[in-house]
Amino acid sequence: MHTIGKLAREANVTTDTVRYYEKAGLLAPTAKTGAGYRLYDEEALRRLRFIKQAQHSGFSLSEINELLALKNSDEACCKDVRSVAITKKLQLEHKIKALQVMSQALTELIAICNDEARPLDACPILAALENSMAKQTKGKRNAQA
């Protein structure tokens, strides 16, 4: 069993963050000592790392909560888990595509612009930037948030 400090160190976060996650309902201590010290097992550490990982991939804490909640639910069945997974995957795909368009645009620009001495007004990157990006926005004109 780890104390909060050890857990935090192993997951490379602060103890404040761990307590914050607890408040947010993401990570409860496995046990408490008589003095009220939080204690965590390996499962908690894995959970904490999962949270950080998911967060790093663009999930918000409440989305992460959704995923983790399923795990703790006794009523949920495979079907529920599966449909959340599908929803999340679609969101991911969408985001990935947006990033890829952006990345591809940059790739092209970097390739074009090789003349180190060329002055700014002759830089093809800037001219191309908006055009390249604009492609993606096409057909979304009336999309509502």
Place this chain on the structure above:
Amino acid sequence: MHTIGKLAREANVTTDTVRYYEKAGLLAPTAKTGAGYRLYDEEALRRLRFIKQAQHSGFSLSEINELLALKNSDEACCKDVRSVAITKKLQLEHKIKALQVMSQALTELIAICNDEARPLDACPILAALENSMAKQTKGKRNAQA
């Protein structure tokens, strides 16, 4: 020339957001009327759309500012623009990879879990979730923020 309201409508944001971007140095009005009304041209609209697009792809406003700033700088030359572009591309690639790992994990899980009636404790998704994700974290144990 558009007034702020028209500009905002066309880009699907609020007028408050446009003014906020102005404060943040991202989007200055093209002109002002005698009464102090902001006026924007098509270029401003494209810029605003670009901001939203980039933001949607995970760039923060200050990162977007960096990109846009180059455009307005007279000292910058192609070389500078190019190196910012390369930096941004690397950041993008990194983020894309993280999302792809996540997405791939979900794909596998969705495929595995087809039994609608299976109870939760037999759901292979939950068992696999952390393992799949854990792959990505390997070798990063001591990475500092």
Place this chain on the structure above:
DNA sequence: ATTGACTCTAGACCTAACTCCAAGGTTTAT
């Protein structure tokens, strides 16, 4: 038995990116 490292709670504070509000001035339509 006391020092130093650790933990507790409660609550204030922080940044990013808005969002809302008040109190007024302007433009347009009838």
Place this chain on the structure above:
DNA sequence: ATAAACCTTGGAGTTAGGTCTAGAGTCAAT
């Protein structure tokens, strides 16, 4: 010429995700 729909500034409030502080209790080592 007056009401509706717009615009202005300034500043307060909001949400997410922490981060920091104060004041006090606990634990390990000397």
